[in-house]
Amino acid sequence: MISIVMPLFNEEKYIGNCIDSLLQQDYPQNDMEWIFVDGCSTDKTKEIVLEYQKKYPKLIRLYDNPNKTVPYAMNIGIKNSNGKYIIRLDAHAEYEKNYFSKCVENLDKTGADNVGGFAITKARTKTGNFIAKMLSSKFGVGDSQFRINGKGGYVDTVPFGAFRREVFTKWGGFDERLDRNQDNEMNYRIRKNGGKIYLSNEIKLSYYCRDSLKGINKMARQNGMWNIIASRLCPGSMRLRHFVPLLFVLSVFGLIGFGFIHWIFWAILGAEMFLYFSLDFVFSIKAASRFKDFITLFFIFPLFHSNYGIGSLLGILKLFSKKYRKGTYKPQSI
Numbered sequence: 129m130i131s132i133v134m135p136l137f138n139e140e141k142y143i144g145n146c147i148d149s150l151l152q153q154d155y156p157q158n159d160m161e162w163i164f165v166d167g168c169s170t171d172k173t174k175e176i177v178l179e180y181q182k183k184y185p186k187l188i189r190l191y192d193n194p195n196k197t198v199p200y201a202m203n204i205g206i207k208n209s210n211g212k213y214i215i216r217l218d219a220h221a222e223y224e225k226n227y228f229s230k231c232v233e234n235l236d237k238t239g240a241d242n243v244g245g246f247a248i249t250k251a252r253t254k255t256g257n258f259i260a261k262m263l264s265s266k267f268g269v270g271d272s273q274f275r276i277n278g279k280g281g282y283v284d285t286v287p288f289g290a291f292r293r294e295v296f297t298k299w300g301g302f303d304e305r306l307d308r309n310q311d312n313e314m315n316y317r318i319r320k321n322g323g324k325i326y327l328s329n330e331i332k333l334s335y336y337c338r339d340s341l342k343g344i345n346k347m348a349r350q351n352g353m354w355n356i357i358a359s360r361l362c363p364g365s366m367r368l369r370h371f372v373p374l375l376f377v378l379s380v381f382g383l384i385g386f387g388f389i390h391w392i393f394w395a396i397l398g399a400e401m402f403l404y405f406s407l408d409f410v411f412s413i414k415a416a417s418r419f420k421d422f423i424t425l426f427f428i429f430p431l432f433h434s435n436y437g438i439g440s441l442l443g444i445l446k447l448f449s450k451k452y453r454k455g456t457y458k459p460q461s462i
Contacts, residue, residue, distance in 0.1 A: 129159050129160070129161070129210055129211040130155065130159065130160055130161075130211045130213045130214075130232060131161050131163060131205070131209035131210060131211030131213070131214045131215070132150070132160065132161065132162045132163060132215050132228075133202055133205030133206060133214060133216050133217070134162070134163070134164050134165070134205075134216075134217045134218070134219060135165050135167065135193070135201030135202060135205075135218075135219075136164055136165065136166045136167060136173050136174075136177070136219055137166070137167040137168070137169055137196065138169045138170060138171045138173060139171075139173045139219035139220070140169075140171040140173050140176060142219050142220050142221075143173055143176050143177065144176055145222055146217075146221060146222055146223075147177075147180050148222075149222040149223045150162065150217075150223065153225055153227065153228050154225050154226050154229055155228035155229045155232070157184075157187055160187065160211075161189065161210060161211065162187055162189070163189050163191065163205040163208060164177050164188065164189070164191070165191045165192075165193045165201035165205050166190065166191070166193060167193040167197065167198075167201060168192070168193070173219075174190065177190050189208070191204050191205070191208060195304070197304070197306075197307050198307075198308075199301075199303055199304045199305075199310040202216060202301065202310070203302055206296050206301055211293065212292075212293055213232060213235060213290055213291065213292060213293065214290070215228065215231055215288075215289075215290040216288045216289050216291070216311075217288055218287075218288055218335070220336045221247070221333050221334060221335045221336065222334045222336075223334075224331075224332045224333065226330075227245070227331060227333060230245070230328065230331045231243055231244075231331060232290070233330075234328045234330065235292060238324070239324070240282070240323075240324040240325060240326035241291065241292050241295050241318050241323035241324055241325070242286065242289045242290065242291045242295065242314075242318055242323070242325050243289070243290050243325075243326045243327070243328055243331065244286025244288060244290065244325075244327055244328070244331060245286070245287070245328055245329070245332050245333060246327075246329060246331070246333075247287045247333055247334075248264075248332065248333070248334045248335065249263045249264050249334075249336075249337050250334050250335065250336055250337070251336060251337055251339055252336065252339055253339040253340070255339060255340055255341060256336075256337060256338065256339035258424050258425055258428055259337050259339070259341075259344050260337050261415040261425060262415070262428050262429060263337055264415075265411050265414075265415055265429075267407055267408070267410075267411035267429060268411075268429060270369035270372060271369060272369070279327075280326075280327050280329040281326070281327060282324055282325065282326055282327075283326070283327045284315065284316075284325065284367060285312050285315040285316075285325060286315070286325055286327050287311075288311070289311065289314075289325075295323065298321070299317050299318065299321055299323075300317075302314055303361070303362060305361055306354065306357070306361065307350075308350060308351060308354035309351075309355065309358040309366065312358065312365050312366060313358060313362045313365040316362065316365035317365075320364070341428070341431065344428075344432060345432070345435040348373075348432050348433075348435040348439060349435050349436070349438060349442065350439060351436060352374065352435070352436040352437060352438065352439025352440035352441075352443060353440065353442050353443035353446065355370040355440060355443065356374075356440050356446070356447065357443050357447070359371075373433045373434070373437035373440065374436075374437045374440035374441065376404070376434075376437055377434060377441065378437070378441075379400060380397065383397035383400070384397065405430075408426055408430060409426065411425075411429065412425040412426040412429065
């Protein structure tokens with residue numbers, strides 16, 4: 129038995145195709161349960177799931193999540209699950225027909241506590257296609273192997289994840305203080321306790337990214353902010369790559385400020401900008417198929433990086449609020 133847990137919030141554009149991809153799975157339906165946990169959606173998400181539930185009442189269950197955020201949803205789903213393995217899914221995605229069977233196969237053959245696969249980033253609009261190319265580039269997202277179709281093997285984190293049930297009984301559930309980065313924290317806790325995370329090139333999914341510049345910039349700022357908050361609340365859960373945009377933004381602001389003291393700092397800033405935009409030029413050409421595409425990508429890379437870094441600066445300011453000043457996390461018992 130495997131338990132599928134999927135947090136939901138305003139997913140009416142994606143949930144139908146997502147469930148249709150789950151119905152194509154080659155894993156026996158009698159050995160699955162699908163648990164959807166809705167965070168007070170204001171669109172037709174719940175209605176769509178309930179329509180599928182009418183057709184597959186033994187397979188699909190739907191719970192409400194009044195706290196709205198993903199870690200609460202995951203803990204609700206895990207507590208109400210029965211499977212030997214628990215697979216966390218996202219509604220913004222569609223899954224290869226052997227996704228579940230390959231997750232179970234890789235859990236069994238590797239002995240890992242959590243396995244995941246490669247996310248092929250896709251979009252449904254022209255702007256979204258540019259964003260997808262940026263999120264699939266090493267210059268865009270660093271060495272995040274599952275995004276850039278990198279190397280499989282033992283890693284620090286995977287997208288979503290297929291877990292052994294005992295992970296949660298031994299080490300607790302998801303950290304409910306984290307609106308974001310709860311997967312990174314969970315995987316850090318697994319590794320800290322001697323467990324292993326495995327990325328398999330046999331496991332594949334298509335992930336639909338934000339379709340507008342406004343959407344991706346908002347996501348970048350939120351991710352940047354929560355990287356800081358997560359590193360404060362859960363030291364060690366975030367990696368150096370998560371703070372590169374912050375260092376970039378700080379260096380630009382700092383060198384501009386010091387430039388008024390001595391000209392050498394203007395020279396250093398000029399060298400940094402030349403290096404950055406040279407890399408931007410190279411990776412934009414590499415990802416573009418037309419000159420017009422190159423211009424758009426050349427603009428999107430720095431826009432994403434700067435918003436990410438500014439989000440981290442906002443996160444540093446957030447740390448001074450009472451909410452994040454103190455408190456040691458005690459994992460939810462499952």
